[in-house]
Every structure is written in structure tokens, then in C-alpha cells.
Amino acid sequence: MRVIELHKSVTASNDADAQALREKLSAEGKLLINIMSAAGSGKTTLLMRIITDLKEKVRIGVIEADIDATVDAERIEALGAKSIQAHTDGMCHMDAGMTANALAELRREEAEKTSAGLSERRYEDTDLFFLENVGNLICPAEFDTGAHLNVMLLSVPEGDDKPLKYPLMFRASDALVITKTDALPYFDFDTEKCRKRALALNPKIRIFPVSAKTGEGMDALEAWILSAIPAAERE
């Protein structure tokens, strides 16, 4: 696992950078999914579950973006997935340039390890990348990272009123994963109300209620993810 320090992209044309990165990844047969949520909604735990469930089917790489710390990348590496910890230099979001830099660094590190005989994994073989964005329900929604899909998490303990308060995140996301559904008995969270509020902001949003702890609902989410990977590249 490597830690890199990222700084704000010099280029002002984030949207163009994002589109270029997306097209490059598509041409390579790779899918990049941007995972966003508030701090503590369970992004890392969800990713760990997905990796455990899917690692025999697809080769997964993870960019862990954080202001500081390496705890998340360490948890991911322990599962055998490739990961890189990106530090955002205090910034509250990732942009396309930062994402491209993190992917390039991941590629360079894997090439070094392979040529040194330390690994047989190659960046070229990875099918699916996750970007775990900085824990923040506001700023990350404003920046296109170059991902093919934006997935937001809202955990049951956070409350079903969040679509009312953070509308941009719901509008910017292709899917809403309602996490920690095992905690539903202990919180006043109305899943149906949340669903309606999310759909009012974004009629196309896919909604997946899951518990990464018990596995409930993971099948549907994982099937949706797998179906988005360019088929030609998969074994």
C-alpha cells in the first residue's frame, strides 16, 4: 500500500479531464465507480463486503481518498484487493485530475512489483476500480471525478430527511445505497419516505437497501455493479 499526497488540479477544466479519464478507462474495458457519503456511513465496510463477495469474479482496485490516515487502505489490502491511499491535502473532495493521478500511481506501483517478481497482478488486468471519496455529503457531489457511476450511501442512523438537506448529492448519483439496514429496528428511519424523497430529486436513481454486516440486499447491488463492467474484458 502506498500513500500519495494529492493537490488541487492545476487545470480549471475538470469536466474535460473527467470526460477524458472516463473515455480512457472505457477503452481499456475498466469500470470506475465513485463512492460518496457523509463520514461514517459505511463506505469502507461496504467495499470490504463487495470485495469479499466479488473477488473471484472480477479483479478489483480501490482508491481510498482521505484528508489523512491510512486505516481504510489497510483494511482493503487485508482482503487481498489492490489499494492506494490518496491524501487530499486537506481538500474535501476528489476531482478528475486527482483521480487520474491516483490511478497512474497504482499502475506504476503494480508494474514495479511485477517486474521485481513480487506480484503477478497487473494494473492492466483490473476490471473494476472503486474510488472511495472523502467522507462528505456536500462537496464531492460538485466535482466529476471521471467515474462511470456515482454511488452515494446514506446510512439508516443518519435519518430519512437527508434528501431534503443535501439535494445535490442525490441528484448527482446513479445509485443510492441505504446502508446499515440491520439497524432499522433501533432508529426512526422510514425507508419508503426516503425512497420517495430521493426519487423526487432524481427519478432515475437506483435504490439498494443493504446491510454489509448481514449481507441483506448485497446480491442486487453486486449484480448491478457486475452488469456495468464492460463484458469483453471479463474472464
Add this chain to the structure above:
Amino acid sequence: MRVIELHKSVTASNDADAQALREKLSAEGKLLINIMSAAGSGKTTLLMRIITDLKEKVRIGVIEADIDATVDAERIEALGAKSIQAHTDGMCHMDAGMTANALAELRREEAEKTSAGLSERRYEDTDLFFLENVGNLICPAEFDTGAHLNVMLLSVPEGDDKPLKYPLMFRASDALVITKTDALPYFDFDTEKCRKRALALNPKIRIFPVSAKTGEGMDALEAWILSAIPAAERE
């Protein structure tokens, strides 16, 4: 309840504005507490509990800062406390100029209502103001709002690793309120570990584990808040 649209302060000297606001409030015998946390940590629910418990002892005003929505200010007003909903124009934090504007607007509205015979409440009589900052564990920590005390919330479901990942917020806060302690049996949250991590970042931080739902731990937090209000102004 009034909704105002706030825009980024024109002045670059936020620190000076913050200091000026703090001194003005102190001279008026008022205490301003800035409440910060991620989205969904329970800021509004905690405030509602504090208002219910303390409204016979002190006169409370609340600034609800949100990107959008008025749900929080409506919940607060229902308890009989004075509140104003400040919209941040998409911004992820409050600064001192925005806070001063919100307080001025609150004052103006109360004066109008009093002179129209609709209310006997006066801004001048308020002892304690809360600023419920935008739900975000990152950006608000970077801006001095002019508050006398910064209080951050971390809810049990968010996890005890948050000090490792959002160190600035812990460093910028005078108190850490660990919320939703009634959910401790259902989550892997180690209060002692969290306490040690917070104190390692900020040895002076006061730590209050509470459940706004059951009332557990509220006494200590409320006693600490009351002790910070300039005594001369209290009845």
C-alpha cells in the same frame, strides 16, 4: 421562522470578523456555540433536547445553517425557541460574516414582531445562541464563525475511527459530544478508544457521551453549557 440566503463574505479577514463578533456578543452577555458534525449525527435532535431541558433557565436562539431546506428550523420553532434558517448558497460551511448576518436578521425580525405586538420576546434578552453549522465533518472546522465555543458531534454509528480521519475537526473543537449512545449495543464502537484518539489530537477537548433520546449524559453537557454563559445577564 425566516429563511435567508447567505453568500460568501466579501471580506477576506474572516478571523478578524470572527473576533469582532465574539467580542460584541461577550459585551452583550451572550454566548454563541457553534455545533458541527457530519450529516446525520444528530445535531438538531441534540439541540431540541437541550432547548426542552433548558428553556425555563435561559432564553435560547438558534441559527440553522443548511444548503437548502427548512425542516430543522421548523422543528426548533415547534419547541418555542427562536430560530432562523440560513441558507448557505451551496456553501459547505458558515463563516463569521454569514453568522453575523444571520444574527442581525434574527434581531430585525424579533424587533418587527415586538413592535407589531405579536411577540414579547426581544433579541436583547436572549442569553444563548446556537449555530447549527452545515452537516460536514471537514470544511466547517476551517472557518472561525465567531462562536465562543466549538462543539462537535460524533454519533456512535459513525465509528470510533473518525478522529484518525478528520483530525482538524477534533483539534478545532472545545467539546466532543458522542451522540446516540443508546445505540452502543448494536454497533462496534469503543468509547474508550474514541476518547483516547480525540485526546491525542486535542488534550483539552471535553468529552460528553450522551443519548438525546433517553437523556443519558445530558446533565453534564447542559451544566457545562450553562456555566459558560456570562452570569450577569442571567435571571
